[in-house]
Amino acid sequence: MAITIEEVKEKSLKDKIIDYIQEDVPDHLYTWPYTLGAIPLVLFAILLITGILMTFYYIPYPDRAYESVRDITYSIYLGWFIRGMHKLAVNLMILSLLLHMVRVFITRAYKDNGEVKWLLGAGIFFTSLAFGFTGYSLVYDNVSYWGMVVVTNMAGELPVVGKTLLLLLRGGEEVSEFTLIRLYDLHTKLLPLLIIVLITGHILAVRLLGFAKLGTDLKSVPTEGMHKFFPEHAMEVGLISICLLIFIVDIVMLFPPTLGTAANPLEVASNVSPPWYFSAVYKWITIVPRDAGLFAVMLFIILFFAYPYIDRFLSKRGTDMWRVNITISAAAVIVFTILTLWEIVRV
Amino acid sequence: MENKNLNPMKYAIGILSIILFLALTIVGYTGIRASKEEVPRPNITQKAKKCLDCHIDKGLTKGAIRDWKLSKHSEKGIGCNECHIPVKGTPERITNMATACENKEVRREVSSTNCKQCHDEKVKEFAKGKHAFAWSALESQPTTHMQPWQIMAGEKGCGGCHKIGRDEGQCDSCHTRHRFSAQEARKPEACATCHMGFDHPQWEMYSTSKHGVIYATEGDKWDFTKKIKDWYKEPLKASFSTPRAPVCVTCHMQEGDHGVMTSWGFLALRLPEEDEEWMKYRAKIMQGLGVKLDSDEGKRRIMEMVVPNQMARLTKEDWQKERDKMIKVCSQCHGESWAKDELKKVDGIIKEADKLMAEAIDIVQGLYKDKLLPTPKDYPPNVDLLRYYEVQSEIEQKLYFMFLEHRMRVFQGAFHANPDYMHWYGWAEMKRDLSEIREEAGKLRKEHKLAAR
Amino acid sequence: MGVIHDNLSRRKFLSSAFMTLGLSFGLGTLFIRFGQFLTPEKKEKRIGEVLIGNFTDIPDGAATPLEISGNKILVVRSKDRITAFSRICTDLGCLVSWDAAREQFICPCHQGVYDKNGKNIAGPPPRPLDRFEILAKGENVYIRV
Numbered sequence: 001m002a003i004t005i006e007e008v009k010e011k012s013l014k015d016k017i018i019d020y021i022q023e024d025v026p027d028h029l030y031t032w033p034y035t036l037g038a039i040p041l042v043l044f045a046i047l048l049i050t051g052i053l054m055t056f057y058y059i060p061y062p063d064r065a066y067e068s069v070r071d072i073t074y075s076i077y078l079g080w081f082i083r084g085m086h087k088l089a090v091n092l093m094i095l096s097l098l099l100h101m102v103r104v105f106i107t108r109a110y111k112d113n114g115e116v117k118w119l120l121g122a123g124i125f126f127t128s129l130a131f132g133f134t135g136y137s138l139v140y141d142n143v144s145y146w147g148m149v150v151v152t153n154m155a156g157e158l159p160v161v162g163k164t165l166l167l168l169l170r171g172g173e174e175v176s177e178f179t180l181i182r183l184y185d186l187h188t189k190l191l192p193l194l195i196i197v198l199i200t201g202h203i204l205a206v207r208l209l210g211f212a213k214l215g216t217d218l219k220s221v222p223t224e225g226m227h228k229f230f231p232e233h234a235m236e237v238g239l240i241s242i243c244l245l246i247f248i249v250d251i252v253m254l255f256p257p258t259l260g261t262a263a264n265p266l267e268v269a270s271n272v273s274p275p276w277y278f279s280a281v282y283k284w285i286t287i288v289p290r291d292a293g294l295f296a297v298m299l300f301i302i303l304f305f306a307y308p309y310i311d312r313f314l315s316k317r318g319t320d321m322w323r324v325n326i327t328i329s330a331a332a333v334i335v336f337t338i339l340t341l342w343e344i345v346r347v
Numbered sequence: 348m349e350n351k352n353l354n355p356m357k358y359a360i361g362i363l364s365i366i367l368f369l370a371l372t373i374v375g376y377t378g379i380r381a382s383k384e385e386v387p388r389p390n391i392t393q394k395a396k397k398c399l400d401c402h403i404d405k406g407l408t409k410g411a412i413r414d415w416k417l418s419k420h421s422e423k424g425i426g427c428n429e430c431h432i433p434v435k436g437t438p439e440r441i442t443n444m445a446t447a448c449e450n451k452e453v454r455r456e457v458s459s460t461n462c463k464q465c466h467d468e469k470v471k472e473f474a475k476g477k478h479a480f481a482w483s484a485l486e487s488q489p490t491t492h493m494q495p496w497q498i499m500a501g502e503k504g505c506g507g508c509h510k511i512g513r514d515e516g517q518c519d520s521c522h523t524r525h526r527f528s529a530q531e532a533r534k535p536e537a538c539a540t541c542h543m544g545f546d547h548p549q550w551e552m553y554s555t556s557k558h559g560v561i562y563a564t565e566g567d568k569w570d571f572t573k574k575i576k577d578w579y580k581e582p583l584k585a586s587f588s589t590p591r592a593p594v595c596v597t598c599h600m601q602e603g604d605h606g607v608m609t610s611w612g613f614l615a616l617r618l619p620e621e622d623e624e625w626m627k628y629r630a631k632i633m634q635g636l637g638v639k640l641d642s643d644e645g646k647r648r649i650m651e652m653v654v655p656n657q658m659a660r661l662t663k664e665d666w667q668k669e670r671d672k673m674i675k676v677c678s679q680c681h682g683e684s685w686a687k688d689e690l691k692k693v694d695g696i697i698k699e700a701d702k703l704m705a706e707a708i709d710i711v712q713g714l715y716k717d718k719l720l721p722t723p724k725d726y727p728p729n730v731d732l733l734r735y736y737e738v739q740s741e742i743e744q745k746l747y748f749m750f751l752e753h754r755m756r757v758f759q760g761a762f763h764a765n766p767d768y769m770h771w772y773g774w775a776e777m778k779r780d781l782s783e784i785r786e787e788a789g790k791l792r793k794e795h796k797l798a799a800r
Numbered sequence: 801m802g803v804i805h806d807n808l809s810r811r812k813f814l815s816s817a818f819m820t821l822g823l824s825f826g827l828g829t830l831f832i833r834f835g836q837f838l839t840p841e842k843k844e845k846r847i848g849e850v851l852i853g854n855f856t857d858i859p860d861g862a863a864t865p866l867e868i869s870g871n872k873i874l875v876v877r878s879k880d881r882i883t884a885f886s887r888i889c890t891d892l893g894c895l896v897s898w899d900a901a902r903e904q905f906i907c908p909c910h911q912g913v914y915d916k917n918g919k920n921i922a923g924p925p926p927r928p929l930d931r932f933e934i935l936a937k938g939e940n941v942y943i944r945v
Contacts, residue, residue: 049834056838078837081374235356242363242826249370253377357815364819364826371829375836 024226036100043093060184065140084252110308134187145263280339395426414525458514476606480656481512487652508541552765561592610669631705749780863898
């Protein structure tokens with residue numbers, strides 16, 4: 001066969017780069033459940049940018065913190081917009097991460113030697129929760145302040161490491177300006193570094209280890225089509241990103257961010273409550289005797305990280321993990337929803 | 348692998364981006380206002396829930412429930428039962444009341460003994476002040492029970508304001524039920540319902556005085572959520588939210604003290620008196636009020652009315668203590684010596700007003716002595732200003748108006764910095780009263796002479 | 801066989817161009833908004849006339865330093881003429897001081913020198929010192945900031 005011009009011509013730099021990152025991607029990634037991976041990534045980018053923008057005005061010292069957030073929200077031009085996007089993106093990111101976790105769990109995407117993907121992903125999830133807590137505290141309104149007190153107290157309850165952890169987080173025995181600046185450091189420097197490393201690792205892991213095959217072990221694996229990452233899949237992601245942006249911009253305009261009353265170390269606010277993503281755990285700890293509750297949470301976290309290995313172990317012994325996973329995720333979603341709603345409605 | 352046709356997708360991205368652009372354009376013109384006050388989240392306890400469920404079911408007291416949800420009480424989990432189930436020490440009037448509630452412990456009316464459970468300090472302060480004596484003062488007056496019960500015990504008239512002292516004190520008089528907003532109570536309007544009108548138009552006088560006008564024009568910016576003792580905590584800090592002029596509580600509830608008291612009181616009488624001339628006038632006025640030692644009724648009035656209800660300061664120390672407190676308040680804004688001088692001026696004008704009053708009382712008392720005024724059976728044969736309007740002749744009505752309407756305005760107007768009220772509604776009227784009383788007395792005497800012939 | 805004007809690359813170009821145009825509008829505006837957020841507006845604060853003092857209060861031959869709502873000023877009087885100079889050096893913004901012995905304004909940062917009329921005579925300053933308007937109402941001297 002004759003050699004074509006294309007094969008002989010030297011490829012341009014752009015093409016070389018594209019070739020390098022190019023990957024054939026299974027067509028099932030076009031379905032809605034599988035968009036839940038790219039969505040948190042786009043949201044994270046939004047959070048990163050809006051967060052950096054706000055550091056140009058935010059002052060991490062007790063009274064000034066609240067004032068600067070108030071200025072951002074009400075005085076500075078478009079401050080409400082940047083802060084609103086930041087807040088909405090946090091909520092959407094954690095929501096989409098939870099849904100992503102459910103999807104991954106149901107499809108057992110950690111199998112076929114993909115455990116590392118799961119571990120990194122779990123790391124990303126808990127880091128995101130840490131982001132949520134630290135960021136919420138930076139506003140330094142009354143709910144922030146008392147939230148800081150309660151959560152650092154809870155950290156202090158942990159066995160062995162508790163006291164040290166409490167002192168580390170608070171920068172002293174009590175919640176003070178040192179606490180604020182430590183949480184600020186965590187939120188703007190250490191945690192971003194950590195999560196960027198984890199996200200890069202997670203994406204690399206998926207890229208290098210490939211996607212887990214669809215279909216249960218019992219059914220025959222259907223051969224599915226593939227499509228190129230660039231430009232086909234990249235455009236899909238681009239399309240979804242623009243839609244997400246439009247959604248966020250519109251929602252922020254309709255429901256601009258609010259601000260609670262300033263922190264009052266002398267009086268607990270009556271409406272102190274954690275953000276919704278912590279409500280379920282919060283409710284759990286209030287209804288179950290404290291030590292048992294905390295122990296259960298720690299156990300849950302350990303099992304959560306180790307699950308792919310448990311899966312592997314049980315699969316080898318013949319358990320139908322597909323059924324198990326669907327049952328567990330259904331139960332988890334129901335329990336989480338009930339606990340969350342119970343805490344939020346609080347009758 | 349065929350290259351998928353990406354053109355539709357590219358157009359889609361393009362169009363959506365343009366939509367994003369439009370949305371962002373609108374963003375540029377949007378601004379947001381500070382959010383409205385957030386309704387507090389009520390904490391409904393089990394006990395409160397019982398009350399609420401039934402009341403909501405039966406459609407009762409919807410206003411009370413709405414108000415309560417806005418209150419700090421509801422935020423802190425203080426519900427219906429903490430107040431409406433009387434605790435030990437509640438006056439019998441309440442514990443003896445009947446109730447329509449299924450829970451027979453519940454009473455519609457609440458006494459401050461319940462409030463004391465949490466607001467111990469404020470109830471104790473209140474008990475030391477004039478508001479606490481309002482009801483007993485009313486009851487101890489001689490003509491109270493001559494009027495229809497609806498006016499007094501029924502709280503439609505005099506009782507409606509004097510109830511503040513009923514049943515150990517009614518805390519909802521100023522921070523009204525069921526919201527119990529301290530912010531409401533700090534504003535002068537809270538006092539206006541009772542401290543207005545015929546014999547004590549403090550609201551009218553204050554609101555047209557310079558202090559009141561400053562409140563009227565700037566008061567909406569003042570921060571009434573702050574405790575009174577914190578208003579001038581940084582005395583030289585300039586802020587639009589610090590009151591620039593006094594409101595009622597500034598002077599009369601210094602530092603939030605609920606024991607309202609003044610040096611001169613409602614009657615502008617005091618003992619002892621160093622100024623001998625003045626004492627003569629005062630003695631006449633006291634005689635006119637029937638407060639004297641040489642009759643049973645007089646003794647009763649002293650022992651059961653004036654003293655227990657603290658109607659006047661009866662020692663020099665008591666009077667000076669209240670005067671000093673007032674000077675301290677004025678000095679929050681004014682110079683101390685100026686404040687002293689101004690208050691002394693008013694003291695002086697009280698003396699002048701007392702002079703007129705004493706002369707008028709003398710004239711009418713003379714008519715009594717000479718039996719020139721009709722005196723029915725139960726009538727004491729002397730001037731009794733505490734009969735108020737239960738008098739038979741026009742001249743006695745004039746005397747009572749002179750005392751209760753016009754003399755009041757002379758010193759109340761002066762103290763509340765209202766020159767017009769002090770003069771035209773006070774002093775000028777007293778002068779007119781006196782000249783009319785003189786003329787009327789003269790006429791009566793002439794008639795009597797002619798009839799005698 | 802006719803010429804078929806179904807040019808794949810032209811269709812691709814059109815769609816790409818449209819997409820790029822749209823994206824530049826959409827994302828461009830987004831980044832413009834970010835930029836606007838970061839750049840605060842400059843507020844021009846004109847106060848008006850401020851009283852410095854009586855004519856006799858201002859010492860002759862000396863330069864009196866003043867600060868009025870952030871403006872750092874040197875008021876120089878020679879006999880009957882009063883001039884108010886801004887202390888901001890026209891080179892790069894350091895504050896100049898008055899050297900009484902030499903009757904000159906000296907800037908310590910790059911050794912800029914101005915004479916007693918504010919004219920730049922040595923060093924990097926490109927132009928004379930800025931002035932503030934002085935008014936006299938009777939015996940009283942006002943400066944306009």
